[in-house]
Amino acid sequence: MSELLKVPTMAEFMAQGKQPEVLFWVGCAGSFDDRAKKITKAFVKLLNNAGVEFAVLGTEESCTGDPAKRAGNEFLFQMQAVTNIEVMNAYEVKKIVTACPHCFNTINNEYPQLGGKYEVMHHTQFLKELLNEGRLKVEGGKFKGKKITFHDPCYLGRANGEYEAPRDLLRKLEVELVEMKRCKTKGLCCGAGGSQMFKEAEPGTKEINIERTEEAIETGAEIIAAGCPFCNTMMTDGVKHEEKEGDVKVMDVAEMIATAGDL
Amino acid sequence: MQYIPNIIFLLLLIAGVGYFTINIRKVIRNIKQGIPVDASDNKAERYGNVARIALGQSKMVKRPVSGILHFITYVGFIIINIEVLEIIIDGIFGTHRAFSGMGSVYGFLIACFEILAVLVFVSVVIFWLRRNIIKIKRFFKPEMKGWPKQDGNFILYFEMILMALFLIMNATDVPFQQMNNGNVISQHIAGFFSGTSESTLHIIERSAWWIHIIGILIFLNYLYFSKHLHILLAFPNVYFGRVTPKGQFKNNEAVTAEVKMMMDPNVDPFAAPPADAPAPAKFGASDVMDLTQIQLLNAYTCTECGRCTDECPANKTGKKLSPRKIMMDTRDRLQEVGKNLDANKGVFVPDNKQLLGDYISTEELWACTTCNACVEACPVSIDPLSIIMDMRQYLVMEQSAAPNELNVTMTNIENNGAPWPFNQQDRLNWAKE
Ligand code: SF4
Ligand code: SF4
Numbered sequence: 001m002s003e004l005l006k007v008p009t010m011a012e013f014m015a016q017g018k019q020p021e022v023l024f025w026v027g028c029a030g031s032f033d034d035r036a037k038k039i040t041k042a043f044v045k046l047l048n049n050a051g052v053e054f055a056v057l058g059t060e061e062s063c064t065g066d067p068a069k070r071a072g073n074e075f076l077f078q079m080q081a082v083t084n085i086e087v088m089n090a091y092e093v094k095k096i097v098t099a100c101p102h103c104f105n106t107i108n109n110e111y112p113q114l115g116g117k118y119e120v121m122h123h124t125q126f127l128k129e130l131l132n133e134g135r136l137k138v139e140g141g142k143f144k145g146k147k148i149t150f151h152d153p154c155y156l157g158r159a160n161g162e163y164e165a166p167r168d169l170l171r172k173l174e175v176e177l178v179e180m181k182r183c184k185t186k187g188l189c190c191g192a193g194g195s196q197m198f199k200e201a202e203p204g205t206k207e208i209n210i211e212r213t214e215e216a217i218e219t220g221a222e223i224i225a226a227g228c229p230f231c232n233t234m235m236t237d238g239v240k241h242e243e244k245e246g247d248v249k250v251m252d253v254a255e256m257i258a259t260a261g262d263l
Numbered sequence: 264m265q266y267i268p269n270i271i272f273l274l275l276l277i278a279g280v281g282y283f284t285i286n287i288r289k290v291i292r293n294i295k296q297g298i299p300v301d302a303s304d305n306k307a308e309r310y311g312n313v314a315r316i317a318l319g320q321s322k323m324v325k326r327p328v329s330g331i332l333h334f335i336t337y338v339g340f341i342i343i344n345i346e347v348l349e350i351i352i353d354g355i356f357g358t359h360r361a362f363s364g365m366g367s368v369y370g371f372l373i374a375c376f377e378i379l380a381v382l383v384f385v386s387v388v389i390f391w392l393r394r395n396i397i398k399i400k401r402f403f404k405p406e407m408k409g410w411p412k413q414d415g416n417f418i419l420y421f422e423m424i425l426m427a428l429f430l431i432m433n434a435t436d437v438p439f440q441q442m443n444n445g446n447v448i449s450q451h452i453a454g455f456f457s458g459t460s461e462s463t464l465h466i467i468e469r470s471a472w473w474i475h476i477i478g479i480l481i482f483l484n485y486l487y488f489s490k491h492l493h494i495l496l497a498f499p500n501v502y503f504g505r506v507t508p509k510g511q512f513k514n515n516e517a518v519t520a521e522v523k524m525m526m527d528p529n530v531d532p533f534a535a536p537p538a539d540a541p542a543p544a545k546f547g548a549s550d551v552m553d554l555t556q557i558q559l560l561n562a563y564t565c566t567e568c569g570r571c572t573d574e575c576p577a578n579k580t581g582k583k584l585s586p587r588k589i590m591m592d593t594r595d596r597l598q599e600v601g602k603n604l605d606a607n608k609g610v611f612v613p614d615n616k617q618l619l620g621d622y623i624s625t626e627e628l629w630a631c632t633t634c635n636a637c638v639e640a641c642p643v644s645i646d647p648l649s650i651i652m653d654m655r656q657y658l659v660m661e662q663s664a665a666p667n668e669l670n671v672t673m674t675n676i677e678n679n680g681a682p683w684p685f686n687q688q689d690r691l692n693w694a695k696e
Contacts, residue, residue, distance in 0.1 A: 037693040
C-alpha cells in the first residue's frame, strides 16, 4: 500500500477552526494490532470514498477502559473514562463512530454517567447510514453469491441489540448469508470478552474460540464475517487451529465492502 | 359435634397459611440484608416486561417444547386455583360445591378445570420423562446434586398427585356426577368405580377432597424450600429486572467520588482526610450483604432451569463456571445468613464464611467472558453476570487478586493507555504504514 491514507486529527480540525462530521474512535486494537489495523484502514478508505469529514484523536486517544472494568478494576476504568471524556468534551465532540463493539458499548453506555454524552455508532451502523443516504455504494463484486456467515459480537448484539446492520450490509454485497445455529440473541461468544483476550482461559475441555470456529466452518461458509477486532483475532486463530486457512477467511464487514468496491 | 370438620379445616388452613407467611417474611427480611436500589424509573417498561416476560412467558417459548408444556402447567395452575376457592368455602362453611348454583357457568368452569387438569398431568409426566428418562443435559450439571435434583422431581410428583386427586374427587362425587354439569373428564373416570357402593364412593370422595386440600397447603409451604418459589417471585423479579442495555455495567459511585477528587486540581492529594470522613466504601462484593436487594431477589427467584448455563460459553467448554450455580450459591449463602439471623435475634453474628471462596471460587469468576448469554437466556430476568462482576471488583480492588496476566494488562493501560505495551505516542502510526 503505497498511497497514503487521509487521516486528519481533531487537533488539525481545531487549528482550522472546523468541526468534523464525526470522530472516528480507532481503539487500541485498531491502532496497534496488525490484523485490526487492516480493518481500520479499510474503514478509513470507505469514509474517504463516501466523502465523510472525519477526524481521529490520534495520540490523544487512550484505552476506553473496557478491559479494566470487565476485569474488575473500576478505578482504572473511571480514570481512563474521565481522561478521554475531558479530551472529547474539549473538542466538543458530538458524534462518534468506532469499528470496535467494546469501545462502542463503553462510550455509548458507560461514559454518559461520567459526563461523556455523545451519539455513538458502530461502524456497521454508520456504513448502513451512509448507504441509505446514498453516499456509499455497496455492491457484490467478488463476494457475489459466496457463502458467508456472520459472527455476532456480544457487545454489539446482546449487549446493544444490534443484529441487523451488519447483516443488511452483507445482503447488499449479494452474498449467500448462512446463519450458524447459535446466532443473534443466542450467538456464542468468541471467548475474548470480559478481558479474557488478555489471559489464558481457565482449565476446561476446549477453547471457546475453537468451539465457535467449528460452528462457523460447519455452515460451509467461505468467509466468516466479523464486526469486532477481538472476534476477528479469535476466529482467525480458530481457523488456523482447524488448519482451514486455505478454505475459510475471517474478514471484517468493512473490509469486505472495501474489497468489493476495489478500494 | 357436626362442626368438627369445619374447625379442623379452619385450623389446618390457618396453620398452612400462617407458616407460609412466616417464611415469606423471612425471605423479605433476608433480601433486605442487601443494598437498597432505586428502581422507581421506567415504570411503563417494567410493567410491560411483567406482562410479556412473566405473564406472557415470552422467554420460555424460545425453547418451544418445554415452553409450551410449561405454559400449559402455568395456565392450568392459575385457573385450577379458582376451584381452590370453592374448596376453602366448602371447608369453612360445611357446604358442598358452594358455587354449583351458578348452573351452566359452573359447568363451564368445571369442564375447563377438568380438561386443564388432564393437560397439566400429561405435561408434568412429560417433564418427568425429560428429567429422568431422556435426561436432558442441563439437568445433570455438577450443581444439580442432592436437594436441587430431588426438588425438581418432588414438584412434579406433587402436581401429578394433586391433579389426580382433583379428578378422582370429581369422579366419585355421586351428586356431582348426577348433576352431569361440566364433568367432561371425570364421567369417564367414574366408570372405573361403577361397581362401588355409594357409601364407599363417598369415603373415597371425602378422602380425595381432604388429601387434595392438605396437599395444596403442604405444597404452598414447600415453596419456601424449593426452586418453585419462582411462581410467586418471578413477577416482582421481572419488574425489577434491568431496563438498560445489557452492555451497560453499573457505575460504581464510590469510585466516581474518588476519581473526581483526584482529578480536581483544587484538592491537596496529600492532605490528611478529615477526622469525620465516612469510612471508605467497600468496593465490590465478597458476601451476600454486599449485593443489591435485586440481586438477592434474583437468587430466590432462580428456577434452576439451567438455560443460562446451557448457553454459557465457559460452561460449554468445560470450565467450572456455571451461572446457575452462581445464583444457587447466592441463595444458599443467603439462607445461611438468614438462619444466623434467626439464631441471634435478628443480628448477624460473623461466621467466618462468605460467598466468595466458601461458595464461589475465583476460578469460576475469572472464566466469565461477560457475554451476557446467561442474562439473555433467563426466562425470569435474572442477571448472574452482575454478581460475577461485583465479585471480580472485590477481588481486584480490595484484594489485588487478579490473575497475573490481567495485572500486566492493567498496568499497560495505566502507563500506555492500551492493554499492550505500546507507546501512546505511536497510536497514529498505522496511518503512515
Ligand atoms: S456472561 Fe459469563 S456467566 Fe454469563 S453466559 Fe457469558 S460467560 Fe457465562
Ligand atoms: S438464572 Fe435464570 S436461566 Fe439460570 S437457572 Fe436460574 S432461572 Fe434458569
